Amino acid sequence: MNKFFLYNTLSRQKEVFKPKFENDIRMYVCGPTVYDHPHVGNARPLIVFDLLFRILQKLYKSENVTYVRNITDIDDKIIETSQKQNIEIGQLTKIVTKYFHDDCLYLGCLNPNVEPKATEHISEMIELTKKLIELNYAYVESGHVYFDVMKYEDYGKLSNKKIDELVAGSRVEISEIKKNPVDFVLWKPSTDQEPGWNSPWGKGRPGWHLECSAMSEKYLGKEFDIHGGGLDLIFPHHENEIAQSNCANSTDSFAKYWMHNGYVTVNKQKMSKSLGNFITIDELKSKYDGQVLRLAMLSTHYRQPFDWNDKILEDAKKILGKWYEFYSQETIEINEENLNPLLDDLNTPLYISNLHSLYDKASKGDRQSAMQLSSSCKLIGLFNKDLETWSSSTISKLIDENEIKNLLHERNIAREQKNFAKSDQIRELLNSKGIAIEDKDGKTNWKYK
RNA sequence: GGCCACGUGGCGGAAUGGUUACGCAGAGGAUUGCAAAUCCUUUUAUUCCAGUUCGAUUCUGGACGUGGCCUCCA
Structure with a gap:
């Protein structure tokens, strides 16, 4: 060790x-x-x-x-x-x-x-x-x-x-x-x-x-x-x-x-009860999974000030969403190289930057890196729920799934007819309801933003 | 007033006495009906002034700035 x-x-x-x-x-x-x-x-x-x-x-x-x-x-x-x-x-x-x-x-x-x-x-x-x-x-x-x-x-x-x-x-x-x-x-x-x-x-x-x-x-x-x-x-x-x-x-x-x-x-000033510049943990629950706050906080070294702003959470949410692609239930031993930053006074920012590089390799099909990524996330308390639970957490559903499917069907008919004005209109409608769509390999996928 | 911490690119944020992390954003390209997603390429930084050094963002001293503790606070 x-x-x-x-x-x-x-x-x-x-x-x-x-x-x-x-x-x-x-x-x-x-x-x-x-x-x-x-x-x-x-x-x-x-x-x-x-x-x-x-x-x-x-x-x-x-x-x-x-x-x-x-x-x-x-x-x-x-x-x-x-x-x-x-x-x-x-x-x-x-x-x-x-x-x-x-x-x-x-x-x-x-x-x-x-x-x-x-x-x-x-x-x-x-x-x-x-x-x-x-x-x-x-x-x-x-x-x-x-x-x-x-x-x-x-x-x-x-x-x-x-x-x-x-x-x-x-x-x-x-x-x-x-x-x-x-x-x-x-x-x-x-x-x-x-x-x-x-x-x-x-x-x-x-x-x-x-x-x-x-x-x-x-x-x-x-x-x-x-x-x-x-x-x-x-x-x-x-x-x-x-x-x-x-x-x-x-x-x-x-x-x-x-x-x-x-x-x-908050704006470089200490968040405290007496200054009144605080936001309770409870207030975040409807919008973000707890892992998002965890990742955001760990992306700053623990002895440095952590300046609060919304962008930090949005960034962390995006990153986690990407990484979750390689979520695995199975856990493997973490490489020494990946672990080392944590042993240097909990250098989580450096540790996390390694996770990004594992993600890149995993995206190119490296299964070992994917496993490393998943296990490394778990070590710092991320990936504490499976992909499905993660995906469905913190989503406020403004539109019924059946309705989404109907609209997508309608849109694809419009696309076949080259009625792009109409198809774009439907996409915009869904977008306003928090649904992002992707046309990929002849299929249309959708997800919550 | 005493003590302490900090000052890195548009933002976040590591590291390091010499070869310019990483993420987001931006730019260009591939792809697409258009997008999105993805992939490829890419621009931008070390508050200031001295000193040590062949060489400092990194070490030393000073200046300026920001924040904290000295009262309850995580």
Whole structure:
């Protein structure tokens, strides 16, 4: 096997991937906070880390790879949304989790091995907090528990930040009861209107970063291989996770490789809920097969920004339509040459360009290339449905098939009579209904555009 | 203000110290009643300025520009 390179945010360079444990690859990816429909920006880490999961499974065998992706179902945004929409929290998180799962399915993502929910791990979080207090990394103040950032000398290592500079920037939450403005909350009190759990510090709820530390430890151990998420999680989320976990466990590595996907942008600006420039994954379903979005996203390297526009999807749709000509149920081993770009920090654009060349060869009748193409598509999560399902997906039928056949018959009579004005008129009519026709070898074929 | 990333042809997007990926679009041709599809051929690029070098788009420094993080965010 060739070396597998991954870019590690911690070292800011590509490193050779060396598993911590033989035949036991462990990867954790930050999942959604379930308060609203996932948007296209959220789709990116889903697709990128699904790809990584698939590659790891290929390199190390499926049974040797554990992929954990959490669901954060307790959070202030959730509380806020539930109050605004006047819906019970449990109900809200259940509904949004369902949306999320539907979207994952649409995008053709494999299920993680474990998908732990924060609310089902409150006791683990309380234990972790207790431990941090015992070890003097955290302190209790009026029902709050804070992590004492000054006690952890490596704080800022991942995000390349200096504590004094963070303090100087006045954007951190100023609070009377914190020792230091950069200290972050591990546990906070809840009012009667807010969800809460009993704890040694009174009824309350966990702070944001705690769930990932607690749940990654439970399912992957104190140290594991890969921790992933979007670029915007580097600070403070991942930085704080590192602080919590390393201090509680007296480790210094926690996750060995930190991987972050770039943003989806709109006119070069980050797609985000707060800017309102987002489009939900759900909105695409009526128009495009999920594979189209997957291919479009993978045609940009995962660390580069992915600028959103309609053309990208149209391009991807066309390409997939072409490639599907060589869809095969059978799967063969992928040539090393074809696989290699993926081993270089998931260079999917280069990988995809090879697929184009396989397509060219396949078109010229090379069966081996056709098989390579089909199998290579499957490796990155494409071709997840057969030709027929693909062809009939996402089509809005404006015209009945019988009617199409009648019109084509009529048109061909007109053509025989050399009444081309009439035949062109019928073609235009069908065209307006989303039907493209091709006269080929004396026959007329039609398809949905 | 601190820190970070990025700047490649009309668009998208890789790679590389020297031989100009790839896709879409465009142009020409074959084919067609005309188209479509397909096939063949083909034009166009490395933000700017210094430096290192025989040679830089690639390395170094600077300028300009864009975006991001420093507050919730994938």
